[in-house]
Each structure stands twice: as structure tokens, then as C-alpha cells.
Amino acid sequence: MHPAPSVIFFSTFSGLGFGLLFWLGLGIPGVTGFSAFAFFTIAYLLAVGGLISSTFHLGHPERALKAFTQWRSSWLSREGWCAVLALVILAVYGIGLVFFDSRWTLLGLIGALFALGTVFTTSMIYAQLKTVPRWNMPLTPANFLSLSIAGGALLAGQVTWAIGLLIVSGLIQAAxxxxxxxxxxxxxxxxxxxxxxxxxxxPRAFEPPHTGTNYLLREFVHVIGRKHAQKLRLIAISLMAVLPVVLLLLPFNHLLAVVAVLAHVAGVLAARWLFFAEAEHVVGLYYGKR
Structure with a gap:
């Protein structure tokens, strides 16, 4: 598949944002007032910014609202509903923390579930596609969810949780x-x-179906060298999991914490690029690309 920058940005940063919202909905960290405002601002910038970037890959972004009508059959529509509900519910929950110093626990838990639901529905947009065998497996949603929760724990400053979850997400990514x-x-x-x-x-390929390119070749057929992919995998896993865990195991330092976050984000971006670049659509067989 052709790795579109907007989709890579969306799947990385919205996952981080909703992962942080998940922890905030659980009451972790236990912040109120200005501290709560700062955490929610970061989470919403990541989540909403990621969602907005996803529309750049649409042929007709102005029709995006129509997706909300297809929730019975479309994972994209379910993603939209989960995202809106999570953002609205957790906004109300955040107002209680910031302005009233009140923790409306039930509201936070419901919002946290919808935040995870958003990440899950995003992953199912890809995992449901039988035409892309690399995506069509249970490990795809496990990969998205584990990275979201681990990244959220890292942003929430939950060192112990982050170490364990980063290791788990790294193992799931490798699998x-x-x-x-x-x-x-x-x-x-x-x-x-x-x-x-x-x-x-x-049958064997004699000549391509046509002499020029087309939408299918541009979007669904992308070849990446195996050696190149292996190098990128090593870079991705080192940045997303290994380096952050090593830094978190050292005596706490704010600078090291920032480096751990930046390394994790860079690693997830690399892994997401590979997620799309290595995905082999079966239509490539028709064009003799495999």
C-alpha cells in the first residue's frame, strides 16, 4: 500500500491522544485545576489533530459527515461515533476537574471506554480487509490498542505502567x-x-494489463525492499520501545522523560509507515507485482 503521510500522522497521533484520554478518564494522573487543563489540552490536540489530518486523504473531505450514517456496516462510521462520544464525554469530565475540582468517576470511565473504542474501531478499518492479508488478523487491533495505551501511559507520566506496557507493545509489534x-x-x-x-x-504474467499507471497502482501497489524493511523495523522497535524503557529505568529526570516520549513517537511513526508500505493488496497479483 502507498504510505500516505496524512494517514500515518492520523493513526499515530490520534492513538496517542486517545491513549492519554483513556488514562485521564480513569483518573490517572489524579490532577485538577490548571494541571488537568494542561493534560487535557495535550490529549485533545493529539486526538483532534490526528482526526483532522485523516480527512486530507479523502477524495471529497466535504462528504466526511455522511460517514456517520453508516454505523451499522462501516467501521469508519463507528470510529467517528466513538471519537465524538469520547471527546464530548471527556470534555464534560474535564470541565469538572478543571473548574469545579470534582471528579465525576462514572463519566470518566465511560469516556475512557469510548476512547479505547475509537482506537479499536480505527484498527478494524484495516483488520477487516481480507484483500490485505497482512492486516487481516487479530494482531492488528492488538497492535493499535497496545501502542495507544502504552503511549498514553508515557504521556501521563505513569513510569511503572509505561515500562511494562511498552515492553508488551514492542512484543506485539514484533509478532x-x-x-x-x-x-x-x-x-x-x-x-x-x-x-x-x-x-x-x-497462468503467468506476460504483459501488464495496460501501459500507464492508474489509481490501483498508485494506492495499493507499493514495493519495499526486504533489507530496507528490516532496517526500518529495527529502528522502529528500538525507538518505540527499547530506548524509552531504558530511559525510564534510569533515575527520573524531566529531560530524559521528554526524550523517551519523542523517541516513542518517532518509533511509532516509523512502524506506521511500515504498516502501510509492507501491506500487500491482492490486486498486485493481477498486475504481476508479486
Missing amino acids: TWVMGDKAFGNSGSDLASATQLGHIGT
């Missing part, structure tokens, strides 16, 4: 890569199934 590498081969898709010509023999 996602390992299983993803086998997914296309295990899917049973080949040139025969792509062309529906298997009943007359074993």
Missing part, C-alpha cells in the same frame, strides 16, 4: 511483523485466483 510476513502466502491468493484463469492451467 505482528513475523505473522504478517507469512500472511500473504497463507491466504491462498495467487495469479490464478486474481485472474480467475486457474481452471484452464497455470
Whole structure:
């Protein structure tokens, strides 16, 4: 798949924002007043900024509101509803903390659930696609959720939780890569199934279907070298999990904490780029790209 910057930005920063909102909804950290305002501001800038960036990849951004009508069948629509409910509920919860020094616990818990629901529905937009075997597995939502919760814990200053969750998210990310590498081969898709010509023999690519490019080739066929991918994986896992954990294990220092956050964000951005760049759409078989 072609890695669109807007979608990479969206899936990274909205995940971090909703992850932080999840912890704030649970009452962690236990802040009120100006401190609560600062935490909620960071969370909303990340979550809302990420959501807005996702519209840049739409052919007709002005039609985005129509997606809300398809919640019975569309994970995109469910994502939109979960996001709106999470943002509205946690805004009311935040008002109680900031202006009234009151913690409306039930409201916070409901908002936290919708924050996680937003991340889950985002992941299911990709995990439901049988045409992209690398995404079509339970590890995809596990990957999105684990990184969101771990990143949220890091932003919330929960060192102990962050260390454990970063390790878990790193292991899930590694498992996602390992299983993803086998997914296309295990899917049973080949040139025969792509062309529906298997009943007359074993087809092979002779010439491409047409001489020029088209939307399918631009969006769904992107080839990344294996050696290049392996290097990027090492960089991603080192930045998103290994380096932050090492820094958090050292005696606490605000500068080290900031570096840990920045390293984690950079690592997740690299992993998200790979998430799209390594995704092999079965339509590539029709064009002889595999």
C-alpha cells in the first residue's frame, strides 16, 4: 500500500491522544485545576489533530459527515461515533476537574471506554480487509490498542505502567511483523485466483494489463525492499520501545522523560509507515507485482 503521510500522522497521533484520554478518564494522573487543563489540552490536540489530518486523504473531505450514517456496516462510521462520544464525554469530565475540582468517576470511565473504542474501531478499518492479508488478523487491533495505551501511559507520566506496557507493545509489534510476513502466502491468493484463469492451467504474467499507471497502482501497489524493511523495523522497535524503557529505568529526570516520549513517537511513526508500505493488496497479483 502507498504510505500516505496524512494517514500515518492520523493513526499515530490520534492513538496517542486517545491513549492519554483513556488514562485521564480513569483518573490517572489524579490532577485538577490548571494541571488537568494542561493534560487535557495535550490529549485533545493529539486526538483532534490526528482526526483532522485523516480527512486530507479523502477524495471529497466535504462528504466526511455522511460517514456517520453508516454505523451499522462501516467501521469508519463507528470510529467517528466513538471519537465524538469520547471527546464530548471527556470534555464534560474535564470541565469538572478543571473548574469545579470534582471528579465525576462514572463519566470518566465511560469516556475512557469510548476512547479505547475509537482506537479499536480505527484498527478494524484495516483488520477487516481480507484483500490485505497482512492486516487481516487479530494482531492488528492488538497492535493499535497496545501502542495507544502504552503511549498514553508515557504521556501521563505513569513510569511503572509505561515500562511494562511498552515492553508488551514492542512484543506485539514484533509478532505482528513475523505473522504478517507469512500472511500473504497463507491466504491462498495467487495469479490464478486474481485472474480467475486457474481452471484452464497455470497462468503467468506476460504483459501488464495496460501501459500507464492508474489509481490501483498508485494506492495499493507499493514495493519495499526486504533489507530496507528490516532496517526500518529495527529502528522502529528500538525507538518505540527499547530506548524509552531504558530511559525510564534510569533515575527520573524531566529531560530524559521528554526524550523517551519523542523517541516513542518517532518509533511509532516509523512502524506506521511500515504498516502501510509492507501491506500487500491482492490486486498486485493481477498486475504481476508479486
